[in-house]
Structure formats: structure tokens, C-alpha cells
Amino acid sequence: MIWFTWRMHRAQVYVGLALVALVMAVFLPYGEAVRGSYASHGVAACLATDTGGDRCQTALQAFMAQFNEVANHLSTWFSPLPGLIGAIVGAGLLGREYEQGTWRLAWTQSVPRVRWFTQRIALVGAGIVVVCAALSLVFRWFRAPVDDVSGRFAPGAFDLEGLSLIGYTLYAFALGVLAGLLLRRTVPAIVVAFAGFMAVRMPVEFWLRQRYQAPVSRLSAPTLHQTVGPSAVPVTPGKPGWTLGYDLVDASGRTLSNAQQAALQDRTQAMHDPDAYLRSLGLQLKTVYQPASRFWTFQLTEFSIFAGLALVLLAVAVHRLRRRCI
Structure with a gap:
């Protein structure tokens, strides 16, 4: 099954590696510029002592005016990334089998279809975790100087720098898998999965997140x-x-x-x-x-919400696949 899964998804692996390389090519050079300005303005010394003095206030304002807006814009462009990655990969897992008719061959072999399905989910899901963890490290490195001043709870930081990025992608992946099973078409399943991802993520980000713990x-x-x-x-x-x-x-x-x-x-x-x-x-x-x-407590809470929803959706997909007639 490992070899078979690799043959089926090697193109997606290459795309994932190319995505990580692209993000590094965009963010790493700009991150060096951010760090240079961070050092030249003496931001670290101001944060370590007192941010209330006039000199420190001027230094902090100059640094944030130079980089905060750009950092937030770059992060905003990448915010839909978890939903797109998960929806595209998940929708193709079963949607492509139905579109191409290969399910007739795959599900009549010696490997039972539920085992075939669960092993592919596990292997593809592990690949998603690796790619998302690499992306999260790049985003964290890039935003670290800005986060020292503005904090890691800003949406561009919180959504991309920790466990939440992995949870978002796994949730979108599970939505894509279930949509592909029900719709039997890849593109409609991608659209439905991404829309469902945004329908849950927006209320969590703007309403539920601040209520994880009493302020x-x-x-x-x-x-x-x-x-x-x-x-x-x-x-x-x-x-x-x-x-x-x-x-x-x-x-x-x-x-x-x-x-x-x-x-x-x-x-x-x-x-x-x-x-x-x-x-x-x-x-x-x-x-x-x-x-x-509380940053990591909130990260773990949000990851648990989306990873838990992903497990529920995948369990529903397994149940529907087991009951579906060939």
C-alpha cells in the first residue's frame, strides 16, 4: 500500500515540496531585511527594558511602520492556503477514482476497500502534516521580529505559525474526502470542501477563539x-x-x-x-x-477543534464507504 499510495500521490508530494520551496524563496530574503531593521532600530533592547521612553517609542513605531503592514499582507495572502491544500488533496482521493472508473479495479482486489481507504488516508494525512509543519516553521521565522512587538495573537501570526495550520489543513482534507465520496466529482468536491472550511474557520477566528479562556x-x-x-x-x-x-x-x-x-x-x-x-x-x-x-494553550485548543472535526468527517466517510455497494 505504501508503494501504491506513493504512485498515486507522488505528483502531490512534488507540488507540496515545490510550495515549501516557493514560500521559502518569498519569505526568507524578506525576513533577513526585517531582522536587519530590527537590529538597527534597537528594538530588542527596548523590549527588554522599557517600551515607554520616547526613544523606544520612536524606534518601535518606525520599525512597525516599515514592516507590520507588509508582513500582515503577505500572511493574509497565504491564509486560504490550508483550505486549498486540504480541499484539493482530499477531493481527489475518491473523486478521481469515481471520475476515472478505477474504483472498480481498486475495490475488487485482495485488499478490502475500507483498509485500502484508511491506509491511504493515514499516509496522505502524514504527508500533509509534514508539509504544514515545514510551512509553519518558515512563517514563524519570517514574522518573529514583528511578533516580538505586536504579539503572536494577530491573525496573520496565529493562523500560520503553530499547530492551528496543521489542524486547518486536516479539516479541509477530511471535508474534501467526504465531498469526493458523496459527489463523485473532483472539482465540485473541492469547491464544497473549501466553502465548508471557510464557513467553520471564520466564526472560530472572529468569535470563538477569544472565548477559549476567560480574559x-x-x-x-x-x-x-x-x-x-x-x-x-x-x-x-x-x-x-x-x-x-x-x-x-x-x-x-x-x-x-x-x-x-x-x-x-x-x-x-x-x-x-x-x-x-x-x-x-x-x-x-x-x-x-x-x-x-496563553498562545500555545489557544493553539492546542484550536488544533483540537479542527482535528476533532476532521476525525468525525473521516469516520463518516469510512462508514459510508463500508455501506456503499460496489
Whole structure:
């Protein structure tokens, strides 16, 4: 079966290796440029000591302005990659057998069709894990300097740098296998599998992920810049977490309304020392966030969700194949 599976899927193996080589060719040279700028701006020293000084703030802003947008755009282009890889490989596993009529020969040999099916799934799935692990390492190396500043919970980082990438691809692969079995056509199965992949991944990314664990909150002294509308609040210097929200609260812990915050902004913007005025009112900035230390816990949780769904789908495919008449 190993030799047979290799003969059936060697083209996909070559494509997978070519994909890894292409990603390395795109990301590794640019990653060297990111690391050079990271060193020249002294970002590591700022993160190790204090990100609040003017010099460090200037260095961090210059570095992120130069690379953060580009890093996110490159990662965004590769975000559909797990769904495409899994859907294409999975849909062809049975869809091609039906289209070409080779199932009549394959399923009437000495090897039972369920064993034939499960062994191919195991071998192809192992190949998917290897390719995705290699891609994840490349993405992690590329984004590491940016992640030191912005954190690994950003979608471009979280989706491509850890176990979640493997889980996404296995889920799309399982969808493709089941769709190929039910539709008996490769291209329609790819479309259905990719659509089903996105239909699950989007709610997980934008709604469920932040609820894997209850967030924590932190109170800090507010500044005028933060009251106007900060884009990011550094939770711990050098260890950026995932900021879910922030509010101004008074001394009793009550959140100021939007009208109160707007009025406060109008009063403080014209003052010589607005930060001191904010502190004199007893106001604090309440940041709700997921700590950076939870990254691998969240990765394992998300991988478990998608890998578990993949196992369920493959079990359904095995059951349907066993009951299907030849």
C-alpha cells in the first residue's frame, strides 16, 4: 500500500515540496531585511527594558511602520492556503477514482476497500502534516521580529505559525474526502470542501477563539493618546498579549460612557499637561486581554477543534464507504 499510495500521490508530494520551496524563496530574503531593521532600530533592547521612553517609542513605531503592514499582507495572502491544500488533496482521493472508473479495479482486489481507504488516508494525512509543519516553521521565522512587538495573537501570526495550520489543513482534507465520496466529482468536491472550511474557520477566528479562556484585565494610568482611541495597548513590555478591549473607568470601577469620554477629550486636548489632569480625576484605563503566555494553550485548543472535526468527517466517510455497494 505504501508503494501504491506513493504512485498515486507522488505528483502531490512534488507540488507540496515545490510550495515549501516557493514560500521559502518569498519569505526568507524578506525576513533577513526585517531582522536587519530590527537590529538597527534597537528594538530588542527596548523590549527588554522599557517600551515607554520616547526613544523606544520612536524606534518601535518606525520599525512597525516599515514592516507590520507588509508582513500582515503577505500572511493574509497565504491564509486560504490550508483550505486549498486540504480541499484539493482530499477531493481527489475518491473523486478521481469515481471520475476515472478505477474504483472498480481498486475495490475488487485482495485488499478490502475500507483498509485500502484508511491506509491511504493515514499516509496522505502524514504527508500533509509534514508539509504544514515545514510551512509553519518558515512563517514563524519570517514574522518573529514583528511578533516580538505586536504579539503572536494577530491573525496573520496565529493562523500560520503553530499547530492551528496543521489542524486547518486536516479539516479541509477530511471535508474534501467526504465531498469526493458523496459527489463523485473532483472539482465540485473541492469547491464544497473549501466553502465548508471557510464557513467553520471564520466564526472560530472572529468569535470563538477569544472565548477559549476567560480574559483578564489590567488597570493602568491613562494618557491623552489612549483616551482619543489607542490602536494597541502594550499589556506587558516585551510580551504583547491579545488586546480585546479597553475602557476608561472612574475610581469606583465604573466605565465612562461615550458621551463622558467625548467631553473629557474636548477638555483635555487644550491643556498643557493633560495626562496629569486625567490622573487627578482618578481615572484609569482598563485593558481586557488574553496574556501572551496563553498562545500555545489557544493553539492546542484550536488544533483540537479542527482535528476533532476532521476525525468525525473521516469516520463518516469510512462508514459510508463500508455501506456503499460496489
